[in-house]
Amino acid sequence: MxxxxxxxxxxxxxxxxxxxxxxxxxxxxxxxxxxxxxxxxxxxxxxxxxxxxxxxxxxxxxxxxxxxxxxxxxxxxxxxxxxxxxxxxxxxxxxxxxxxxxxxxxxxxxxxxxxxxxxxxxxxxxxxxxxxxxxxxxxxxxxxxxxxxxxxxxxxxxxxxxxxxxxxAGDNYRRVVELIQAGAVGAVKDVHVWVGRAWGRQSPEDAKANGDIxxxxxxxxxxxxxxxxxxxxxxxxxxxxxxxxxxxxxxPKWYRWWDFGNGTMSDLGSHWIDLPFWALKLKTPSTIEAFGPPPHAEIAPASMKAVYEYEARGEQPALTLTWYQGAMKPEPWTTGAIPKWDSGVLFVGEKGMLLSDYGRNLLLPEERFRDYKRPEPTIPKxxxxxxxxxxxxxxxxxxxxxFEYAGWLTEANHLGNVAYRVGRKLEWDAAALKATNASEAxxxxxxxxxxxxxxx
Structure with missing residues (x-):
């Protein structure tokens, strides 16, 4: 090179x-x-x-x-x-x-x-x-x-x-976007996104849990x-x-190798982080930090999590979005506070929570929303x-x-892997395209x- x-x-x-x-x-x-x-x-x-x-x-x-x-x-x-x-x-x-x-x-x-x-x-x-x-x-x-x-x-x-x-293009994503933007759960300050599938470097625990290819x-x-x-x-x-x-x-063997792909983060992150990105009109995080096993020089991890912080914008308060893959799961999932779906997106708002996957969504706690009237669809099929x-x-x-929308989504997803590989919290200057505190990135x-x- x-x-x-x-x-x-x-x-x-x-x-x-x-x-x-x-x-x-x-x-x-x-x-x-x-x-x-x-x-x-x-x-x-x-x-x-x-x-x-x-x-x-x-x-x-x-x-x-x-x-x-x-x-x-x-x-x-x-x-x-x-x-x-x-x-x-x-x-x-x-x-x-x-x-x-x-x-x-x-x-x-x-x-x-x-x-x-x-x-x-x-x-x-x-x-x-x-x-x-x-x-x-x-x-x-x-x-x-x-x-x-x-x-x-x-x-x-x-x-x-x-x-x-x-x-x-699915109807379920449209309905979730409408619910969030209608304020069904109030102002959202936390989002958890997790996927059960993991393509990457496996620990013995990962291999047992994930059944990797x-x-x-x-x-x-x-x-x-x-x-x-x-x-x-x-x-x-x-x-x-x-x-x-x-x-x-x-x-998909090449997905796990840093030279050719970026593991689960960039692959499934494109699908799952898409939902909060759309619903909350996200663009550029201010900081990104990641956790997991020690990074490998050539192979993406099977299990990791990445934490994104977004600054307040207009009526949207400051927000933390956390991504989990493989064996890692959000606390509400591990404690049984929400249904243990294999993969999902959990919006945590001031009035309640919204849990979604590709084809279904729930307003939680269910008893609080039993009589809630969902908004009429506004996003065309x-x-x-x-x-x-x-x-x-x-x-x-x-x-x-x-590509305007997808470009910002792709940047954010890749930054989760960058933070993981660098091993420190990144302070992100989107205009300069630079982590201001980590030249090694x-x-x-x-x-x-x-x-x-x-x-x-």
Whole structure:
């Protein structure tokens, strides 16, 4: 790796246009798309031309959800994934390197990004700079700086964007937001968010409690055969070279490794912290502190908790939001003060509590709210998370998990992991994108890339 990740790097094969495609496109793209890049008066029955980057695993599911449109390109570092996807889309162009897609593909409206987390920004940024609508899987980026970069690029591009937090489209989340914003439990000063699933470095207790997919505690010293059709160097992308090993591929094995993902925090945090973020209109915490086993240099933890403090804003008082994963749970859960749901969000207000998961919610204590009249629904029913984005691409209508919203959510989630890895309470200056009391956090806020890969 290099110490200056923003500099263009020489490439041994001379493929400058692919390695530095964003540099040549930036000025023209941002100028050309100063107005919303929506086809004015477009017939809603007219199909979008969509390029899909990452078409295996979660990408295959996203592909299926946009297949009502015209899929014109399929790209994946694993040829087997492209071959399977091409069975349903035989006319689509096939790519293994998404940089070539951006070089060669001339006619398309939108891009769906479902790569591994550590390459999300590299596939998303050039699409935005070219004025393409973008749907990107969660988390939006691999680190805090990338989230800020993508959010700001999306604001300039003025295209339809959506992060893949599919549960955001569910009716239950809408009803919870309405209840909180109607003051059902009064002013909320504490929120607890916990998930039972844990992808990360396991203690024996964790492994017993969580039933994790693979118990891995250290980086392998050897290698295993590279699957036929996988371009391992392309899969690594901006990460320093290492031998292939089956502990990284296929997904979701890579989630646990800091170089490629961020464990449970960034994955499920995108879904679960989304609810209080939406309901309480959160954005930037003032401090972040995390607790758990001693941090490992390469692997995210199975169990941890992160405590976020938010300053008072308008009618919203100062707030503490605590995240728990794996074996860690909030005190009301452990004492039996609330039902022991496997995963949930608990809003603690002056008048009571609201407990929610993906599909249900309870006002607590139940006897206090027995005669409570819930507010009439005000948030419209979603067309569906992918359908909402497609509709926005065609009409200019808003999406609910656009990159403005998702960028702030992603920054906050990543900061929980940064605080955990640094091992101290962070005082966060959002404008400066810096933990003012912990310079050692800088490499985790903005990582270096290996030569040939740059976003600057």
């Amino acid at each position: 290099t110490s200056d990740s923003t500099k263009a790097q020489p490439t041994p094969d001379g493929a400058a246009s692919r390695r530095q495609f964003h540099r040549t496109a930036t000025a023209a793209a941002l100028g050309a798309f100063a107005a919303p890049a929506v086809v004015r008066g477009r017939n809603l029955n007219e199909k979008l031309s969509i390029a899909c980057i990452g078409v295996g695993g979660r990408g295959g599911s996203n592909l299926a959800d946009v297949s009502s449109e015209d899929v014109v390109a399929l790209c994946d570092v694993y040829e087997g994934a492209v071959a399977r996807a091409a069975q349903a889309h035989p006319r689509a162009k096939k790519y293994q390197d998404f940089r070539k897609l951006f070089d060669d593909l001339k006619s398309y409206d939108a891009v769906v990004v479902s790569t591994t987390e550590h390459t999300h920004a590299f596939a998303t940024l050039p699409a935005l700079l070219l004025g393409k609508h973008v749907y990107c899987e969660k988390p939006l980026t691999h680190d805090v700086w990338e989230a800020r970069l993508i959010r700001e690029a999306a604001a300039k591009a003025r295209v339809a964007t959506q992060m893949g937090t599919q549960i955001h 693979v118990s891995v505690t250290e980086r392998p010293t050897g290698s295993t055969p590279i699957p036929t059709g996988l371009d391992w160097d392309l899969w690594l992308g901006p990460v320093a070279s290492r031998p292939f090993h089956e502990v990284y591929f296929p997904g 979603s067309l569906g998370h992918h359908a909402e984005w497609i509709h926005a691409c065609k009409t200019g209508a808003p999406t609910t998990c656009n 800088d490499p985790m806020i903005r990582r270096d890339y290996r030569p040939g890969w740059s976003l600057g």
